[in-house]
Amino acid sequence: MANVQAIDVHSEPGYIIVQRASGPPVRYPIADLLRGEDIPVISETETITRIPSVGKIAQLISILLKTLIEFQVLDDEFHDNVQLDYIIDRLAEMGEDW
Amino acid sequence: MPFDANLELHDGTTITAAIGDITSTSLTRTNGNVCIDLLALSSTPAVGMGAVLIMGADMVTLDTLQVNIQDCTTLTGTWRTIAVFPLLTAGTGLPGTYITRFTTTRQYIRAHMDQTDNSGSFSVASVYVLLAFHPFHVL
Numbered sequence: 001m002a003n004v005q006a007i008d009v010h011s012e013p014g015y016i017i018v019q020r021a022s023g024p025p026v027r028y029p030i031a032d033l034l035r036g037e038d039i040p041v042i043s044e045t046e047t048i049t050r051i052p053s054v055g056k057i058a059q060l061i062s063i064l065l066k067t068l069i070e071f072q073v074l075d076d077e078f079h080d081n082v083q084l085d086y087i088i089d090r091l092a093e094m095g096e097d098w
Numbered sequence: 099m100p101f102d103a104n105l106e107l108h109d110g111t112t113i114t115a116a117i118g119d120i121t122s123t124s125l126t127r128t129n130g131n132v133c134i135d136l137l138a139l140s141s142t143p144a145v146g147m148g149a150v151l152i153m154g155a156d157m158v159t160l161d162t163l164q165v166n167i168q169d170c171t172t173l174t175g176t177w178r179t180i181a182v183f184p185l186l187t188a189g190t191g192l193p194g195t196y197i198t199r200f201t202t203t204r205q206y207i208r209a210h211m212d213q214t215d216n217s218g219s220f221s222v223a224s225v226y227v228l229l230a231f232h233p234f235h236v237l
Contacts, residue, residue, distance in 0.1 A: 020103070024104070024134075025127065026128075027127060
C-alpha cells in the first residue's frame with residue numbers, strides 16, 4: 001500500500017499502528033523491526049560484573065575451592081596440575097576477590 | 099495494491115507457521131487480516147455478497163489451509179461459520195481463485211484461516227480474501 005497516504009501513526013504496547021486514507025488501521029509488531037544493534041549484548045569486560053547472580057556464582061566457586069583446599073581434598077597435586085592462578089584471575093573478572 | 103483495502107478480509111500478507119491460525123477479533127489489521135464492520139452497509143443485501151479467495155501461490159507439500167467466512171454480532175462474541183471454501187492443499191487447484199456467496203444480518207465478518215503444518219515449514223504467500231457484491235461481473 002505504498003501510495004495510500006498515512007494519516008495517523010500511533011502505538012500500543014508491542015505494536016506500531018498506521019492509519020491510511022483508506023482501509024482499516026494496520027498493526028505492525030515492533031519485534032519484527034528490531035535491529036541486531038538495538039539488542040543489548042552482555043560484554044565480558046563491563047556488564048558481566050553487574051549481573052548479581054554471576055557474582056554470586058563466582059563467590060560460591062571461590063568458597064568451594066578454598067574449603068576443599070583447607071580440608072585437603074584438593075592437595076598439592078591439584079596445585080601442580082591445575083593453574084590456580086588462572087582460576088583466580090577468571091573469578092576476579094567476575095567480581096570475586098580471592 | 100490492486101484491491102480496495104476496505105473490502106479485504108486478508109490482504110495478501112504471507113501466512114507462516116509462526117503466525118498460526120488466524121482468528122481476528124479486531125477492526126485493526128494484523129498479519130494482513132481484519133474483521134469488517136458491515137454496519138455501514140446495513141448487513142448484506144438479500145441476495146448476499148460474494149467472498150472471493152485468491153490463492154496467488156502454491157503451498158508447501160503436505161500442508162493444508164482452511165478458509166471460512168464467519169460472522170458475529172460483536173467482535174469478541176461467538177463467531178459462526180457462514181461460508182466455507184474448499185480445503186486447500188499443495189498442488190490441488192493452486193494457484194487459483196474460489197468464489198462463494200453468503201448472507202448475514204450480523205454486524206461483523208472475518209476470514210477465519212486454519213492452517214495445518216505437516217511439513218514443519220508452513221508458508222503461503224499472496225492469499226487474498228475479498229468482499230464483492232457482484233464477483234461474477236468482475237472476474
